Amino acid sequence: MSVVDGHREPRRAPEGARTRAFEEVLDRIEERIAAGGLTVGDRLPGERQLAEELRVSRSSVREALRALATLGVVSSQAGRGPDAGAVLTSRPDSALTELLRLNLSLSTLTMREVVDTRLMIEQWAAARAAGDGGAALDEMARAVAAMDAAATPEEFVAHDIAFHMALAAASGNRLTSAIMRALRDAVRRYAVDAVRRLGDTADLQADHRRILDAVRARDAEAATAAVAEHLARAYPS
Amino acid sequence: MSVVDGHREPRRAPEGARTRAFEEVLDRIEERIAAGGLTVGDRLPGERQLAEELRVSRSSVREALRALATLGVVSSQAGRGPDAGAVLTSRPDSALTELLRLNLSLSTLTMREVVDTRLMIEQWAAARAAGDGGAALDEMARAVAAMDAAATPEEFVAHDIAFHMALAAASGNRLTSAIMRALRDAVRRYAVDAVRRLGDTADLQADHRRILDAVRARDAEAATAAVAEHLARAYPS
DNA sequence: GGACCAAATATGGTCTGACCATACACCCGC
DNA sequence: GCGGGTGTATGGTCAGACCATATTTGGTCC
Numbered sequence: 001m002s003v004v005d006g007h008r009e010p011r012r013a014p015e016g017a018r019t020r021a022f023e024e025v026l027d028r029i030e031e032r033i034a035a036g037g038l039t040v041g042d043r044l045p046g047e048r049q050l051a052e053e054l055r056v057s058r059s060s061v062r063e064a065l066r067a068l069a070t071l072g073v074v075s076s077q078a079g080r081g082p083d084a085g086a087v088l089t090s091r092p093d094s095a096l097t098e099l100l101r102l103n104l105s106l107s108t109l110t111m112r113e114v115v116d117t118r119l120m121i122e123q124w125a126a127a128r129a130a131g132d133g134g135a136a137l138d139e140m141a142r143a144v145a146a147m148d149a150a151a152t153p154e155e156f157v158a159h160d161i162a163f164h165m166a167l168a169a170a171s172g173n174r175l176t177s178a179i180m181r182a183l184r185d186a187v188r189r190y191a192v193d194a195v196r197r198l199g200d201t202a203d204l205q206a207d208h209r210r211i212l213d214a215v216r217a218r219d220a221e222a223a224t225a226a227v228a229e230h231l232a233r234a235y236p237s
Numbered sequence: 238m239s240v241v242d243g244h245r246e247p248r249r250a251p252e253g254a255r256t257r258a259f260e261e262v263l264d265r266i267e268e269r270i271a272a273g274g275l276t277v278g279d280r281l282p283g284e285r286q287l288a289e290e291l292r293v294s295r296s297s298v299r300e301a302l303r304a305l306a307t308l309g310v311v312s313s314q315a316g317r318g319p320d321a322g323a324v325l326t327s328r329p330d331s332a333l334t335e336l337l338r339l340n341l342s343l344s345t346l347t348m349r350e351v352v353d354t355r356l357m358i359e360q361w362a363a364a365r366a367a368g369d370g371g372a373a374l375d376e377m378a379r380a381v382a383a384m385d386a387a388a389t390p391e392e393f394v395a396h397d398i399a400f401h402m403a404l405a406a407a408s409g410n411r412l413t414s415a416i417m418r419a420l421r422d423a424v425r426r427y428a429v430d431a432v433r434r435l436g437d438t439a440d441l442q443a444d445h446r447r448i449l450d451a452v453r454a455r456d457a458e459a460a461t462a463a464v465a466e467h468l469a470r471a472y473p474s
Numbered sequence: 475g476g477a478c479c480a481a482a483t484a485t486g487g488t489c490t491g492a493c494c495a496t497a498c499a500c501c502c503g504c
Numbered sequence: 505g506c507g508g509g510t511g512t513a514t515g516g517t518c519a520g521a522c523c524a525t526a527t528t529t530g531g532t533c534c
Contacts, residue, residue, distance in 0.1 A: 021517065022303070034342045046485060057518045059296060066300045067307040071332070073339045078486040079526030085485060090345035092336055095308070099329055102310045105271045108327035113412045120413065124357045175350045176357065179416070258488065283514060294489045315515040316497030322514060
């Protein structure tokens with residue numbers, strides 16, 4: 001490219017649009033999703049085609065797609081065939097997890113705030129689980145048994161997360177479940193360290209069984225109380 | 238660049254690292270944040286310098302920074318001087334809002350789930366606001382007055398958001414406040430339409446005053462009940 | 475006809491180097 | 505000392521190439 005070649009257009013149209021190119025791409029893709037009835041599983045056009053259609057460079061398209069991928073809305077796959085390219089997905093968990101981890105690192109969030117939020121969600125979910133049928137009981141019981149058999153803190157925490165996620169999922173609300181998942185994943189390392197430091201997990205398991213029994217007995221009051229006691233033990237103020 | 242030039246290194250070291258280049262950059266930046274004690278307001282090195290340090294292209298650095306910007310953790314500013322370049326920030330609200338808007342568009346979330354989550358947060362916050370001093374009272378009262386004076390649905394909703402955000406902020410939990418802000422922003426258009434369709438906002442204002450009075454009277458029970466009634470009226474099942 | 479292998483091809487991922495736009499830093503003349 | 509022009513560092517965009525990956529296609533052998 002020489003010094004004096006024609007750069008198509010000055011891109012400084014008089015309308016004074018202050019949006020950056022990749023933001024324009026972002027808006028257009030969101031338009032297609034909102035209006036075009038695109039849904040999870042559908043494919044977006046390839047990066048080169050998108051660049052040509054929107055009259056921007058492929059780099060700008062890629063930055064827009066990177067933003068959407070960060071939010072867990074698209075997932076890119078190289079190669080050829082029906083599964084290749086940018087596919088619409090819905091993985092809000094990882095985005096939320098990153099968001100929490102980074103804000104904890106930056107000290108714009110404290111563990112206390114994270115744990116309090118978890119308590120809020122889990123009490124709310126426990127009350128709903130106790131009220132409604134209790135479809136999560138089997139999975140929660142399985143998780144408790146798996147924790148009994150866990151050989152390492154990592155294993156214990158993995159099944160602990162499964163237990164509490166089953167409780168959260170019982171609310172039937174995918175948003176609170178996603179937030180709950182992100183909360184647990186963001187502080188997973190802390191949890192493992194706490195279990196290792198604790199050594200004995202008998203008290204925690206007793207709490208789990210109390211929560212399980214309360215939900216099984218459809219006792220919302222007892223369930224929320226048990227959750228509160230459990231978190232107070234696991235994360236002392 | 239000719240067809241047969243030396244591309245520095247094959248970048249396929251035998252360690253079998255399957256991470257993409259921009260993810261490597263992402264990890265390194267996060268390392269600096271976590272370990273280096275970087276915090277909000279601090280500047281990251283320039284894109285060109287970062288590219289050279291990490292031995293990747295500027296494009297890869299840009300994609301990593303775009304991801305962090307999407308999460309609201311960095312904010313880039315062109316030009317020169319102390320405020321230029323990539324600066325660490327903490328704006329989780331916009332990221333959460335985008336996440337919610339996109340998942341609503343994709344039908345991976347329903348309005349019901351969003352509203353139920355809002356009810357959870359707001360009841361929890363109302364109980365805490367009633368229990369603790371009630372520092373939010375002034376701001377809430379101001380918002381109610383502003384809603385009385387609002388000339389358009391847009392204005393009304395803006396002050397309605399201020400009212401409910403003041404309530405949420407009273408919890409002292411920045412995480413729940415951020416989620417609340419995102420919930421409101423993501424469904425702002427719906428709220429404006431609802432107000433316009435309703436025409437008369439007297440009932441909504443009566444609810445607001447009831448909430449305000451309950452918090453002022455330190456009556457947690459009444460506050461949570463008032464919040465529930467208000468949301469049931471605004472978003473009938 | 476079927477199984478297998480090689481080439482073509484479409485897609486995302488990365489690199490390079492250039493130019494544009496912006497805003498402070500610096501210096502020069504007054 | 506001050507006002508204004510110029511230098512320069514920074515992000516934003518573009519163009520074109522090459523690499524890595526995975527499917528599709530087509531040919532070859534049995």
